Amino acid sequence: MTRMHERTYAFHEAVDALVIGTGAGGAPVMARLAAAGLSVVALEAGPQWNPAQDFATDERSQSKLFWNDERISAGADPLHFGNNNSGTGVGGSTLHYTGYVPRPQPDDFHLHTEFGVGMDWPLGYADLAPYYDELERFLGVSGPSPYPWGPPRPAYPLAPLPLNGPAQLMQRGCAAHGIRTSPAPNAALSAPYFQAGVGWRAACTNRGFCQAGCSTGAKASMDVTFVPLAVRAGAEVRPGSFVTGFERDSCGRITGVVYHRDGVEQRQRCCAVFLCAGAIETPRLLLINDLANASGMVGHNFMAHTGMQVWGRFEEDVRPYKGIPGSLISEDTHRPSDVDFAGGYLLQSIGVLPVTYASQFARGRGVWGEALREHMRSYNHMAGINILGECLPYTSNRIELSDAPDARGLPKPRVHFTAGENERRMTTHAEALMRAIWDRAGARDVWSYQRYAHTIGTCRMGPQAPDSVVDQDGRVWDVPNLIISDNSTFPSSLSVNPALTIMALALRTADRFLERIRRSET
């Protein structure tokens, strides 16, 4: 892709769509709308990276990919942000997601119907299935065919990535314990792959650095997939652009977006806004501007997946830094029987980079001094399993504006998170199971790390206005031309990693927008 062919738009030109954020929620929207001939400008708070030149295989320097503006973590289970869940730069958090892309199962969308808790989605698996099909082809997902769980689906376009040491160990432990496993579907290429509008992407070299930035383009982050597709179709991306406000007309329609770039305030006129800044920054921007909150629900029902990790030390040389971190999956625990909680979880093998492992071990176990260095000398023999499980929405788990200003003078967000009884019971169940698997696999010195993953909810979608912020097409109930496309609209967390569904929902949101335009034109 050559940047000289990029189209640009003038500030006073009212573009058809202004997209805020270029992650999994924004990039597919940009590509879809630009391909339909709409004028599209995307504002991205972070920089445009050139991974081959800018990304070192070094955790410290790669912390530049994380959203490092401070968030204040409150509640009984205060969450870790930054490297745990939040990215910046063209591509957003997909710059550091592991590319683990299992589909939700149909029952994930009807949690309330099934269990009487949580929320049903106003749409279902069937609405998103065509988009999952499309995404798996477009991204070049490497995965097993047939896939052992959930409804039938087209074969993944590429064979699974090879199993690394932690995956082999989890496979061994699960087999002994009677749990089915499979190589996981990962959005990283097991062979070179070509897509029109994107070009060739190289196969994964098993460098193991997905969570700190892929330098080869093998991982399907947005900057190497939907963003170039969008730019080729005429979209303009403005990196380093931090949105602070909106201009509105007397009917409440947004007519322009105010943002800061290189210390200068700019205004871009637009006909519609797609807000795709993620489940913290999206509600934060709305609350700062007192926008879209007639329901009083903006910021509420924040969710984070149960994500406990269990680590063990093995006789074998594991080398947990090699290969895609999550190369094995089991969904046998999607709806476990004889349990005292709603929903379920998946199991995932995990490799780990040394600084991350050391930091988690120090926080989780509180070990220091010579004992810490001694433990770390066994790093090459460590392997982990983690879960990714349902988190119920609670109105008290929320983001609000604090009275502490950030560097721009805007209030820092305070995020309240307290796990409920359901999350605690699920975690207890999962910890016992993971310890049993590791026991069967021959682990010693097993320890568990309590954590929560992803940021979800805060602008929930629903069937009617009083109980939700957006409708099933992402339209904000009380602002005519504002649409949200990111993980903030999820009414429930789903018991799988969110990225694939964020993208699927983004494509559907864009298609529905285009349908409305076509209808109004005829």
Place this chain on the structure above:
Amino acid sequence: MQSNYYPPGTMRDLLQSALVTEKTRAELLPRLEPDGEVIPRVFDIHAFRTLRAACARIIPQVDRADPVELALRLDERLAAGLGDGWRYGTMPPDTEAHRRGLVGLDESGQALFGADFATLDGARQDEILRAVQRGEAPGVTWAALPGGRYFEELLAELVECYYSHPLSLEEIGYVGMADAWGWQQIGLDQLEPWEPRAVDDAHA
């Protein structure tokens, strides 16, 4: 004292070889350079002395010829105004937390042993640090600043600093920075033909 995982010089040789990309080399090689004169910018001399004493107990480096200057790394980070994206709501902003926490270590030293933290022997310093970690340290500071959270934050930062140093990674057998070719031998007990071999068979 423990031996290194790899023979001495392994990391220096590796970083200067064609097995490491230019970008990765440019990040890691400078970390092998000594710091020169240590001048803190955020902490005063007394607080910095307290911090260095705490660092020496939390991550002892008596076996290392060129210890990682952990206290200086923390001072630099605070001076640059950088953060990791979040803080506990029960904690003040990082710089304030550290300034107060280091005063708290002295208060505990005075209360328990009648002397400032840095002047105490290692065993007594450890006793204070353990009390802070448990949230039981004496001192007016610790009535307002949660000791357990302060210790957790300090520990995590020092650990991340320590294991960001190439020679700390040599110590644990990590060669993931050899990124020029990627990995083919990724299963259990598999090494690339060119991958360094451990000094000690017990590691292999």
